[in-house]
Amino acid sequence: xxxTPTSPVHPSLRxxxxxxxPRAKTLxxxxxxxxxxxxxxxxxxxAAFSGEFWWIPILxxxxxxLVLAFFVAVVPAWxxxxxxxxxxxxxxxxxxxWFNRHAVIxxxxxxxxxxxxxxxxxxxxxxxxxxxxxxxxxGTIRIAGLDAAAAAQVAADLTIAxxxxxxxxx
Amino acid sequence: xxxPDPQTPRVDGPGDWHRLSAWMMLEETPGRVPQFLGVVVGxxxxxxxxxxxxxxxxxxxxxxxxxxPIWLATTYQVTDQHVRVRSGVIRRKAATARHDRIRSVETTxxxxxxxxxxxxxxxxxxxxxxxxxxxxxxxxxxxxxALRDYLMPTGTPAAPDTADPDSPDNGQAPDVAVPLAGxxxxxxxxxxxxxxxxxxxxxxxxxxxxxxxxxxxPDEERSGSWDLPSDLSISLTVSIAVAVIVxxxxxxVLSYLFEFGHFLLSRHRDGTLRIRRGLLTTTSTxxxxxxxxxxxxxxxxxxxxxxxxxxxxxxxxxxxxxxxLPLTPTEVVGRVxxxxxxxxxxxxxxxxxxxxxxxxxxxxxxxxxxxxxxRRRITRTVASALAVSVIPLIAWALGWLPLTxxxxxxxxxxxxxxxxxxxxxxxxxxxxxxxxxxxxxxTAARQRYLLHDDGIIGWSVRASWxxxxxxLVTLVAASAAGTEAYRIVDIHGDDASAxxxxxxxxxxxxxxxx
Numbered sequence: 001x002x003x004t005p006t007s008p009v010h011p012s013l014r015x016x017x018x019x020x021x022p023r024a025k026t027l028x029x030x031x032x033x034x035x036x037x038x039x040x041x042x043x044x045x046x047a048a049f050s051g052e053f054w055w056i057p058i059l060x061x062x063x064x065x066l067v068l069a070f071f072v073a074v075v076p077a078w079x080x081x082x083x084x085x086x087x088x089x090x091x092x093x094x095x096x097x098w099f100n101r102h103a104v105i106x107x108x109x110x111x112x113x114x115x116x117x118x119x120x121x122x123x124x125x126x127x128x129x130x131x132x133x134x135x136x137x138x139g140t141i142r143i144a145g146l147d148a149a150a151a152a153q154v155a156a157d158l159t160i161a162x163x164x165x166x167x168x169x170x
Numbered sequence: 171x172x173x174p175d176p177q178t179p180r181v182d183g184p185g186d187w188h189r190l191s192a193w194m195m196l197e198e199t200p201g202r203v204p205q206f207l208g209v210v211v212g213x214x215x216x217x218x219x220x221x222x223x224x225x226x227x228x229x230x231x232x233x234x235x236x237x238x239p240i241w242l243a244t245t246y247q248v249t250d251q252h253v254r255v256r257s258g259v260i261r262r263k264a265a266t267a268r269h270d271r272i273r274s275v276e277t278t279x280x281x282x283x284x285x286x287x288x289x290x291x292x293x294x295x296x297x298x299x300x301x302x303x304x305x306x307x308x309x310x311x312x313x314x315x316a317l318r319d320y321l322m323p324t325g326t327p328a329a330p331d332t333a334d335p336d337s338p339d340n341g342q343a344p345d346v347a348v349p350l351a352g353x354x355x356x357x358x359x360x361x362x363x364x365x366x367x368x369x370x371x372x373x374x375x376x377x378x379x380x381x382x383x384x385x386x387x388p389d390e391e392r393s394g395s396w397d398l399p400s401d402l403s404i405s406l407t408v409s410i411a412v413a414v415i416v417x418x419x420x421x422x423v424l425s426y427l428f429e430f431g432h433f434l435l436s437r438h439r440d441g442t443l444r445i446r447r448g449l450l451t452t453t454s455t456x457x458x459x460x461x462x463x464x465x466x467x468x469x470x471x472x473x474x475x476x477x478x479x480x481x482x483x484x485x486x487x488x489x490x491x492x493x494x495l496p497l498t499p500t501e502v503v504g505r506v507x508x509x510x511x512x513x514x515x516x517x518x519x520x521x522x523x524x525x526x527x528x529x530x531x532x533x534x535x536x537x538x539x540x541x542x543x544x545r546r547r548i549t550r551t552v553a554s555a556l557a558v559s560v561i562p563l564i565a566w567a568l569g570w571l572p573l574t575x576x577x578x579x580x581x582x583x584x585x586x587x588x589x590x591x592x593x594x595x596x597x598x599x600x601x602x603x604x605x606x607x608x609x610x611x612x613t614a615a616r617q618r619y620l621l622h623d624d625g626i627i628g629w630s631v632r633a634s635w636x637x638x639x640x641x642l643v644t645l646v647a648a649s650a651a652g653t654e655a656y657r658i659v660d661i662h663g664d665d666a667s668a669x670x671x672x673x674x675x676x677x678x679x680x681x682x683x684x
Contacts, residue, residue, distance in 0.1 A: 013631075013667040014683040091677050099635050105670075106628035106648070107677050135486070138648035138655030139628040 013103070016086035016093045023125045024083070024145025028076040030121060036068040085143045087154060089161075092132060094141050104141050108158065109165040110134045116155045118148060130155050180248070187245040187256070193286055194244070194308040195237035204240065208233025246306055248317065253293055255304050267304040271295040273487030275318045276455045279311070284452065289314040293321065294488035303488075322442050322456045347444070350506050351495060353433035360478040360497035361426030362419045367472055369418030373411035380407040430496050435506065443483075443510070445494065457492050461485040463625030463651035464606070465507050469500070469616040479503045483510065484621065484652035491652055511606070511620060536599030536610055542640040543598060543660035547612055548591030555587030556580075590614060600658045602672060607647065609656055619656055625649045629670045629678065633663075645669060 043061035047054045078098040085094040092111075095103035115131040122128060128151035132141040146154065182188070195204070212229025220228075244257040253267045276292045283289060289311050293304040309317070384404070431449030437459075438444060446454045464484035473479065481495035481503045494510065495503055559580040566576035598612040607626070609619040630646040637643060637660065645658040645666040658669070671678040 012664045012683050013678070013681055016681075086681075088680055091680070093681055101633045101638070103631045104628065104648075105630075105677060105681065107674075110627045134627055134648070135650035136627050136648040136654045138630055138646050 016084040016095060018085055019080065020083050020085070020143070020145035021127060021147040021150070022080070023127055023147070025076040025080050027121060027125055027127060027145060028079055029072045032068055032071040036064060039064050083145060087157065092141055092158070094143055096142070096144070104139065106132070106134055106139045106141060108161045110139065111158060111162045114155050114158045114162070116151050128152070132158065181250050182247040184249060187247050190241065190244055190246065190306065191288055191308040191310065192241060193288060195234055195241050197280065197282060197308055204233045204236035207236045244307070253304055253321070255306060265304045267293045267295045269321065272321050273461065274455065274457060274489055274492070275322050276453060277314050277318060278451065278453045281450045283308065287311045291317060318456055322440070322458060347436040347438050349434060349436045350509055351433070351435045351498070351502055353431060357430070357498050358423050358426060360473060360476060361423045363472055363476060364470070364497060365418055365422045366415070369415045373414050376411045376414070377407055380404060426496070433496070435494060437509070443494070455492065457483065457485065458487070461487045461651070462510065463649060464619065464621040465494070465511050466491065466620075466652070467503055467507060467618045471614050473497065474616070481507055484619070484625070484649070486651045507620075511622070536601045536608065539595070539598050539660050540642065540662060542642055544592070544595040546636070546640065546642070546660055547595045547598070548588050551587040551591035551594070552584055555583040559583045598659065600661070602669060607673060609658055611657070612659055621647060621649060621656055623673055625651050626673060629674065630655075631666055
């Protein structure tokens with residue numbers, strides 16, 4: 001049984017029970033690399049063409065590499081530690097984020113739509129994201145980085161649980 | 171049309187379609203194409219050299235002729251389940267509203283419509299304002315009233331025969347309205363001062379620019395090529411500034427009068443609130459009380475000494491923050507707020523005159539937020555003020571301003587920022603009552619959001635890195651009504667959990683650390 005440490009966001013509220021799939025860390029590492037690649041190429045081309053000011057693009061490139069290293073080495077571990085989710089009999093509870101932290105609790109009775117989606121990277125890693133919406137825009141839950149099969153199972157369970165409650169969920 | 175039955179309007183079969191009144195061609199048409207065409211034709215004939223008022227007449231005729239196909243193409247029907255409007259000459263559109271999806275019905279009458287006895291009915295459905303409304307232009311007034319009573323509310327109205335047979339109003343018309351607030355001339359004093367901030371700022375800018383010009387160029391001769399107010403004397407500038415303020419106030423009063431003259435807010439036995447307003451163009455909005463989940467009181471900073479505030483309802487449906495009262499005296503706002511919010515509200519919350527810190531035992535006051543919240547508010551406003559103070563520094567760097575003026579500007583801005591931050595902290599607070607949550611956001615205006623416990627769907631907690639360092643979080647109550655997210659900014663984490671657990675115990679309890 002996983003230990004449930006006291007959450008740093010709200011001391012008396014415990015953390016949700018489950019973590020996301022460890023492959024999510026790979027996903028969170030690949031995205032900054034994809035973003036950084038055109039920046040690096042652009043900087044190198046600019047350096048080749050700037051003549052005596054070659055050090056400006058190179059300096060920018062160095063800064064970008066530092067930022068990239070941060071997002072690849074440090075942030076995914078923080079994210080993995082903090083991204084958690086839990087589905088109880090009556091509610092869904094998740095927390096996410098790494099710099100700004102965000103926790104949401106919504107009752108299953110108020111769920112309106114349950115969505116599962118996976119972009120190309122996620123499909124490659126066999127991951128998926130479950131999005132749960134309610135009548136309130138502040139009551140939207142997104143669980144990213146779940147294993148695709150687990151995500152389908154969660155979505156199916158939620159859909160069945162929601163069908164047990166009637167009303168227009170406002 | 172035949173005179174409609176006052177209980178229900180004529181209910182159409184699936185094949186019956188009706189035209190709107192022919193006067194629609196003179197009045198509104200969606201897209202304003204005929205009016206545009208009329209203007210184009212009139213201008214064209216003007217340029218062709220046709221003299222006199224003929225271009226105007228030709229333009230007007232063109233507008234009317236262009237409106238004929240629109241009038242011919244627009245038809246509507248009201249069945250027992252739907253209201254449908256078919257319109258469009260080139261692209262056919264069909265707008266449908268199902269009875270049980272209707273959230274609000276609004277009737278509007280321009281001065282011409284009022285003379286002709288017509289009204290325009292706007293029916294709104296759906297959960298957000300972006301869903302389109304079904305509009306019936308220029309229908310007869312009695313029909314509009316009957317249609318509105320037929321469509322609203324969506325629940326079953328209290329039938330007159332189930333009323334207590336001994337009650338004195340059995341035998342009157344079934345729809346007895348209880349007026350909650352009506353227009354009073356003393357409301358106009360708020361209008362006079364409502365845009366005072368802008369006009370005074372404009373006047374001050376004018377005078378300041380004139381004086382700055384004097385200070386910056388004391389030796390230069392007045393030359394005609396410099397076309398700023400160099401030819402105006404200072405006294406003239408001041409008189410113009412005063413005129414701007416007076417004119418601004420007068421325009422504001424007139425606009426308030428035209429928009430809210432004959433204002434009447436009433437409660438009807440069928441469970442709706444009706445707001446009628448307007449001097450020349452009358453608008454009547456019907457709001458289903460079952461959709462109301464709370465109220466919002468807004469007291470702008472300029473209205474504090476005048477004791478005026480606005481009242482909005484927090485509701486689900488198409489219009490999420492319908493206006494219940496414009497700028498009115500706070501005791502009217504308090505009375506109506508209490509009446510609308512119902513027994514679940516805490517009467518001690520009205521009017522919003524209670525300040526922080528509270529006196530011990532003062533039931534009406536709000537719970538203040540921790541001192542770290544004050545630091546955060548002041549830091550944020552001073553940071554923005556310093557960002558703005560870059561402007562005088564740039565002006566100094568470019569040689570337009572002496573260094574002393576730039577430094578003074580920076581200091582003044584920083585102090586103003588700190589004062590604003592302190593004011594925002596003073597206005598920040600929250601309170602939990604038996605059935606509702608009162609939230610006062612950190613704004614310069616004094617605002618209160620009163621949310622009924624039933625209106626809160628779920629909870630969300632946000633903590634930025636800066637907040638985490640100070641042990642603060644922002645608790646967000648998620649609701650289907652109003653702005654859908656009501657934030658209690660900068661409170662301690664365990665206070666947040668405790669608050670959420672008290673309002674929604676069934677939801678939060680299983681997740682508390684035991």
